[in-house]
Amino acid sequence: xxxxxxxxxxxxxxxxxxxxxxxxxxxxxxxHGHHGDAAHHDAAPHAAHGSATEATAxxxxxxxxxxxxxxxxxxxxxxxxxxxxxxxxxxxxxGHEGHNNNDGDPHTQEAHAPHxxxxxAHEGHDxxxxAHKEHEEHLKHTLVQLQNKPWSALYxxxxxxxxxxxxxxxxxxxxxxxxAGWSPVxxxxxxxxxxxxxxxxxxxxxxxxxxxxxxxxxWIWMDKDVVAEDHLIQxxxxxxxxxxxxxxxxxxxxxxxxxxxxxxxxxxxxxEATDNSYFKKNFKAAAGFLVFFIVSESMMSxxxxxxxxxxxxxxxxxxxxxxxxxxxxxxxxxxxxxxxKSVGYLEYVNTSHIHDLAKFMFGFSVxxxxxxxxxxxxxWYADIPEEVTYFKTRIEDFNLPFFxxxxxxxxxxxxxxxxxxxxxxxxxxxxxxxxxxxxxxxxFFNMIMPATVGKQWFIGAGEIGALMFFLGLFIFVVxxxxxxxPLLAKRxxxxxxxxxxxx
Amino acid sequence: MSSHYExxxxxxxxxxxxxxxxxxxxxxxxxxxxANRQWWIAFSIALAAFLWGVGCVAYTVGTGIxxxxxxxxxxxxxxxxxxxxxxxxxxxxxxxxxxxxxxRQKWRMAINRSAEAMTIFSVIQAAMFPVFHMxxxxxxxxxxxxxxxxxxxxxxxxxxxxWDVFAISTYLSVSxxxxxxxxxxxxxxLRDRAITPFTKRVYSIVSFxxxxxxxxxxxxxxxxxxxxxxxxxxxxxxxxxxSFDFATSVIPGWHTTILPPYFVAGAIxxxxxxxxxxxxxxxxxxxxxxxxxxxxIELMNIIIMITGxxxxxxxxxxxxxxxxxxVEYEQYAFLNRATxxxxxxxxLMMACNVVSPQVMWSKKIRTSIYASFIISIVVNIGxxxxxxxxxxxxxxxxxxxxxxxxxxPTFVDAGFFIGTIGFFFVLFLLYSRSFPVIAQAEVKxxxxxxxxxYKRKREEGGxxxxxxxxxxxx
Numbered sequence: 001x002x003x004x005x006x007x008x009x010x011x012x013x014x015x016x017x018x019x020x021x022x023x024x025x026x027x028x029x030x031x032h033g034h035h036g037d038a039a040h041h042d043a044a045p046h047a048a049h050g051s052a053t054e055a056t057a058x059x060x061x062x063x064x065x066x067x068x069x070x071x072x073x074x075x076x077x078x079x080x081x082x083x084x085x086x087x088x089x090x091x092x093x094x095g096h097e098g099h100n101n102n103d104g105d106p107h108t109q110e111a112h113a114p115h116x117x118x119x120x121a122h123e124g125h126d127x128x129x130x131a132h133k134e135h136e137e138h139l140k141h142t143l144v145q146l147q148n149k150p151w152s153a154l155y156x157x158x159x160x161x162x163x164x165x166x167x168x169x170x171x172x173x174x175x176x177x178x179x180a181g182w183s184p185v186x187x188x189x190x191x192x193x194x195x196x197x198x199x200x201x202x203x204x205x206x207x208x209x210x211x212x213x214x215x216x217x218x219w220i221w222m223d224k225d226v227v228a229e230d231h232l233i234q235x236x237x238x239x240x241x242x243x244x245x246x247x248x249x250x251x252x253x254x255x256x257x258x259x260x261x262x263x264x265x266x267x268x269x270x271x272e273a274t275d276n277s278y279f280k281k282n283f284k285a286a287a288g289f290l291v292f293f294i295v296s297e298s299m300m301s302x303x304x305x306x307x308x309x310x311x312x313x314x315x316x317x318x319x320x321x322x323x324x325x326x327x328x329x330x331x332x333x334x335x336x337x338x339x340x341k342s343v344g345y346l347e348y349v350n351t352s353h354i355h356d357l358a359k360f361m362f363g364f365s366v367x368x369x370x371x372x373x374x375x376x377x378x379x380w381y382a383d384i385p386e387e388v389t390y391f392k393t394r395i396e397d398f399n400l401p402f403f404x405x406x407x408x409x410x411x412x413x414x415x416x417x418x419x420x421x422x423x424x425x426x427x428x429x430x431x432x433x434x435x436x437x438x439x440x441x442x443x444f445f446n447m448i449m450p451a452t453v454g455k456q457w458f459i460g461a462g463e464i465g466a467l468m469f470f471l472g473l474f475i476f477v478v479x480x481x482x483x484x485x486p487l488l489a490k491r492x493x494x495x496x497x498x499x500x501x502x503x
Numbered sequence: 504m505s506s507h508y509e510x511x512x513x514x515x516x517x518x519x520x521x522x523x524x525x526x527x528x529x530x531x532x533x534x535x536x537x538a539n540r541q542w543w544i545a546f547s548i549a550l551a552a553f554l555w556g557v558g559c560v561a562y563t564v565g566t567g568i569x570x571x572x573x574x575x576x577x578x579x580x581x582x583x584x585x586x587x588x589x590x591x592x593x594x595x596x597x598x599x600x601x602x603x604x605x606x607r608q609k610w611r612m613a614i615n616r617s618a619e620a621m622t623i624f625s626v627i628q629a630a631m632f633p634v635f636h637m638x639x640x641x642x643x644x645x646x647x648x649x650x651x652x653x654x655x656x657x658x659x660x661x662x663x664x665x666w667d668v669f670a671i672s673t674y675l676s677v678s679x680x681x682x683x684x685x686x687x688x689x690x691x692x693l694r695d696r697a698i699t700p701f702t703k704r705v706y707s708i709v710s711f712x713x714x715x716x717x718x719x720x721x722x723x724x725x726x727x728x729x730x731x732x733x734x735x736x737x738x739x740x741x742x743x744x745x746s747f748d749f750a751t752s753v754i755p756g757w758h759t760t761i762l763p764p765y766f767v768a769g770a771i772x773x774x775x776x777x778x779x780x781x782x783x784x785x786x787x788x789x790x791x792x793x794x795x796x797x798x799x800i801e802l803m804n805i806i807i808m809i810t811g812x813x814x815x816x817x818x819x820x821x822x823x824x825x826x827x828x829x830v831e832y833e834q835y836a837f838l839n840r841a842t843x844x845x846x847x848x849x850x851l852m853m854a855c856n857v858v859s860p861q862v863m864w865s866k867k868i869r870t871s872i873y874a875s876f877i878i879s880i881v882v883n884i885g886x887x888x889x890x891x892x893x894x895x896x897x898x899x900x901x902x903x904x905x906x907x908x909x910x911x912p913t914f915v916d917a918g919f920f921i922g923t924i925g926f927f928f929v930l931f932l933l934y935s936r937s938f939p940v941i942a943q944a945e946v947k948x949x950x951x952x953x954x955x956x957y958k959r960k961r962e963e964g965g966x967x968x969x970x971x972x973x974x975x976x977x
Contacts, residue, residue, distance in 0.1 A: 181510065235829045276512070294816055302827070315761035315817075315824045370739060374763040381751045382758050386830070493512045500508045 151216035157466040162200030167329025168193035176286035181497035195481030308451040327364035351424040352503040358423035369410040408439030515955035549928035556922005582636035589629035595774020596622025601734035628923040663747035688944035756836035756897030765817035772810035776882035804869040811860025855885020
């Protein structure tokens with residue numbers, strides 16, 4: 001809780017500041033547009049920028065170097081730098097070669113072609129006008145990316161924690177529908193975690209509304225100007241349009257929250273009941289929810305995540321997203337259980353329950369890897385241009401996070417959690433759990449960021465602040481929910497099995 | 504394993520007043536008795552079909568693949584359809600014995616032996632197609648990376664067809680070892696009961712001197728768990744690799760990332776349907792209704808319903824993404840499936856796989872033996888058509904309209920398929936008369952927690968009656 005409060009406080013201090021900073025940059029950048037190659041920016045990145053404009057073939061290397069030197073500045077500036085000149089210079093420099101090949105973003109493709117043409121056709125700087133225009137394109141593009149940065153940071157964390165809560169709910173429903181005998185002593189923990197679904201969903205929904213009001217450009221297809229030029233997005237507008245998007249989101253979130261509230265109510269009522277009618281109701285509700293869940297989860301992943309790259313598509317995507325958040329959810333269940341157990345609140349939970357949860361962490365980690373590999377390998381193997389750009393961007397611009405997450409989400413968990421004795425040790429499970437949660441945060445980061453901020457990505461104050469804020473909020477809501485009901489479901493007909501569970 | 508306590512709401516898995524001895528007798532009876540007339544009739548039909556299949560294969564190999572209906576555009580048709588179909592069926596066995604073991608499902612114990620047998624026999628059928636669909640099957644050994652005199656000419660490890668070789672052969676070997684390990688205590692039981700020297704000798708050899716000591720049991724359990732842990736990723740990877748045959752290609756309708764998990768879900772779906780088909784008959788003819796109960800059938804039906812829904816979701820995902828992709832080839836591939844010349848096979852697939860399992864939501868239907876039997880067959884027909892639709896409709900109309908064509912199977916295509924069905928049943932019928940079809944050693948472990956008699960006793964007195972077996976001798 002202390003950590004959570006610290007996180008909340010910290011992010012309250014950081015989050016608004018990042019937004020203000022970006023607004024300031026936006027204002028300054030508009031002014032900068034009139035200056036053109038204004039000389040008053042005397043920073044090193046600017047010099048690199050000038051030479052890159054003049055050169056042809058070497059310009060890429062030069063540009064890359066310039067980009068590298070300014071990268072850290074560019075990424076951090078909006079969050080940490082109060083020096084407006086510095087931030088502005090960073091925008092200008094990064095804007096030159098800093099644009100990426102993000103296929104999902106039409107700006108890039110439009111901008112890239114004239115850029116190459118200009119260099120090929122005109123040695124040196126004959127055509128200053130074209131270079132200038134192109135420079136403005138880059139600026140505009142980078143501006144969008146930088147503006148997206150705090151929003152994307154917020155969105156990734158908001159979505160991640162909401163989906164963890166949803167994953168716990170789905171796991172809970174599976175346990176109910178499967179009449180599991182080991183897990184009923186953990187039901188209240190799962191119900192507590194799924195308590196975050198309501199605030200979490202509201203926040204995510206607010207991000208959608210902000211998108212619909214053009215406050216940010218996480219979903220580029222929400223931008224009328226982009227859609228007007230992009231026939232591929234136009235063809236999808238029957239599905240990708242703001243109204244339908246918001247309606248779908250409302251239906252999905254409403255359905256999940258409804259099930260969560262309903263099953264919680266029945267679960268509490270069963271404690272005082274004289275028969276098993278509430279238990280049976282929950283069984284049926286769980287089956288119904290799971291049907292709704294499989295459909296809504298798939299569509300949710302297309303809507304909320306896949307459509308940030310509106311040109312890209314993959315049929316596996318929904319299941320891949322599911323694997324990512326369900327493994328995180330099981331991990332969170334295990335960690336919350338271990339915490340409550342350590343402070344003596346869970347009398348009947350023994351190492352066998354932890355062992356089972358750790359096995360699920362292990363199994364779902366492997367399952368996630370299976371889906372990650374299937375998706376990646378099939379697209380890599382067939383190498384069809386319209387699909388492969390998705391991974392090309394990620395490998396080129398997100399190399400460490402992209403392959404690093406495979407280590408975090410697969411290699412380390414499989415090595416740590418394969419041992420039976422280890423799966424019963426608190427510190428091992430917490431260690432593996434921390435690795436898994438970090439890994440899957442990066443997974444969501446990798447799914448969203450390449451499309452919204454591209455090469456401007458950085459895990460800086462905005463990202464960590466948002467993560468801390470949502471972690472704090474999550475812990476606050478979950479542990480508050482846990483105080484609202486006894487931690488042992490009393491009259492669940494399977495509770496005795498669960499109390500005596502020993503593996 | 505888990506504790507002896509079991510919640511009263513769980514239904515018994517062994518019906519009637521059975522004790523340990525009764526289980527032994529019930530399981531040994533079909534092996535120790537003589538085959539009846541129906542068995543011989545069934546066996547003769549299966550054998551005839553098998554021999555007809557052998558003839559068709561001999562004809563194919565002797566004359567050439569041109570005896571089949573495949574053509575220049577549709578290089579794969581019934582051969583690979585049947586291959587994938589048989590591999591898919593084979594997956595249920597491993598799922599029942601491995602995945603359900605990992606999930607500690609006690610109900611698997613009555614059905615795992617037969618499900619594994621089904622796995623082995625159907626993988627054998629499946630393995631014939633990759634060999635005999637070759638133009639030069641006598642050079643099939645070239646797919647193995649064996650050092651040779653051609654300057655050590657090697658295979659290319661980039662082809663999913665080569666991965667298939669490794670997947671299927673590994674799968675068959677691991678399944679065989681898993682199955683046989685589980686059989687040791689049961690073969691030992693048959694050995695100890697044998698009255699003729701011949702059967703004594705046979706079961707002595709196959710039971711590997713199993714004597715059932717505590718240390719043996721402890722290791723036996725550990726090996727089972729490890730093999731289950733290995734077989735689960737194996738079963739997923741095998742059908743995944745089979746799906747890679749299509750998904751790695753650039754053919755519209757084939758190249759889609761959902762194929763790996765969707766093929767696996769389809770394999771569970773069709774495999775459980777086949778287990779249901781076989782066990783509904785087996786429980787009747789072998790008098791095993793006390794062990795393979797309505798609850799077992801119901802639970803298999805539920806799995807069929809769940810996997811059927813997953814498959815249905817995947818179909819809809821494919822349709823949606825085909826539209827969403829904006830790729831006209833992809834869109835046409837699905838339009839062609841639904842409205843092209845093979846619309847009827849697409850409709851059959853949709854009806855059998857998506858609609859039919861949904862009736863299982865009704866408890867009345869899923870606990871009805873007749874309904875379950877019919878649906879299990881419907882599902883297998885549907886899953887055959889699923890593979891046919893994926894393979895043939897994607898091939899017969901793709902990028903170049905000048906290459907569009909149709910597929911017409913010949914009697915040799917059909918003969919080979921019928922032959923594998925015959926061979927499967929020859930093996931299965933022989934198995935059911937010579938193997939313990941229920942893992943009696945395993946069933947005995949749940950006798951006291953899940954036997955009807957003990958459950959009733961517990962409810963009455965609140966205690967296990969340990970002297971039960973003496974009272975209960977018939």
